[in-house]
Amino acid sequence: MTDAQLAPAPTPARRRFLAEVGGLGLLFACAPLLRAEPRLAAAADVRHWLEQIETLSRRLRGNTLTSLQWRSEIDAVNTATPLTEYLPQLQFDRALQAMQRAGKDPAKTFIRLRDINGAPAQAAFAAAYFVFAKGQVITPHGHRGMVSAHAVVSGRLHARTYDRLGRDGDALLLRPRLDTPVLPGFSAAISASEGNVHWFVAERDASATLDVIVQDIDANGREFAIELVDPRAAKPDIDGIIRAPLISWEESSRRYQGVGG
Numbered sequence: 001m002t003d004a005q006l007a008p009a010p011t012p013a014r015r016r017f018l019a020e021v022g023g024l025g026l027l028f029a030c031a032p033l034l035r036a037e038p039r040l041a042a043a044a045d046v047r048h049w050l051e052q053i054e055t056l057s058r059r060l061r062g063n064t065l066t067s068l069q070w071r072s073e074i075d076a077v078n079t080a081t082p083l084t085e086y087l088p089q090l091q092f093d094r095a096l097q098a099m100q101r102a103g104k105d106p107a108k109t110f111i112r113l114r115d116i117n118g119a120p121a122q123a124a125f126a127a128a129y130f131v132f133a134k135g136q137v138i139t140p141h142g143h144r145g146m147v148s149a150h151a152v153v154s155g156r157l158h159a160r161t162y163d164r165l166g167r168d169g170d171a172l173l174l175r176p177r178l179d180t181p182v183l184p185g186f187s188a189a190i191s192a193s194e195g196n197v198h199w200f201v202a203e204r205d206a207s208a209t210l211d212v213i214v215q216d217i218d219a220n221g222r223e224f225a226i227e228l229v230d231p232r233a234a235k236p237d238i239d240g241i242i243r244a245p246l247i248s249w250e251e252s253s254r255r256y257q258g259v260g261g
């Protein structure tokens, strides 16, 4: 499964994951919202997606799955799941209401996960939306101490990702991976290396990603850090590698926000 896949995966991939997690119990409930939206996707389907994410994230935290495997498997789950049908159960209305047209940044809204008793869930992951007005940008950055997955669930964005090959002084060494418009059905997760640096520009109002975040893991070290870089500051070398300087939040905003993608 690659980042370039724009449409949900075919049925066989979904069946494969259903079979692999068939023995798990139900960890989450969306009952209050489901009562309000009885015609929409069944609670079991939403719970099944959450259970798959929970299983993968627990395995990552337990070191029985590498971040490379987590990245690959969570992209497979996301592209095999009709996430846009689940948005009412996953509190997307609240995220849409948080969208700010005035500012440069997309609005981040966490999904409140609950267990089957209605109490806040002790999950291995966090889930959040980023909702963008047209032109808003998540500027280029890499990660340490966490991994994340980004499923487009609304609108259209331009996504660029880079593999993180290492650090060289005051720069990250990057190999371009993806540079393409993306639509609902697309998912791009990161590992410690693959796609670790990403950059999103909204091409439509109310563009949104549904993100899964796993922190407190060893990915380029355990200490959480967001590392802003400028991949346009250097040309790729003969091997296609960019030496992208690390820059400040202020410089990142100045160079990448409000100037298009």
Ligand SMILES: [Fe+2]
Pocket (backbone or CB within 6 Å): 141, 142, 143, 148, 198
């Ligand atoms: Fe990120």
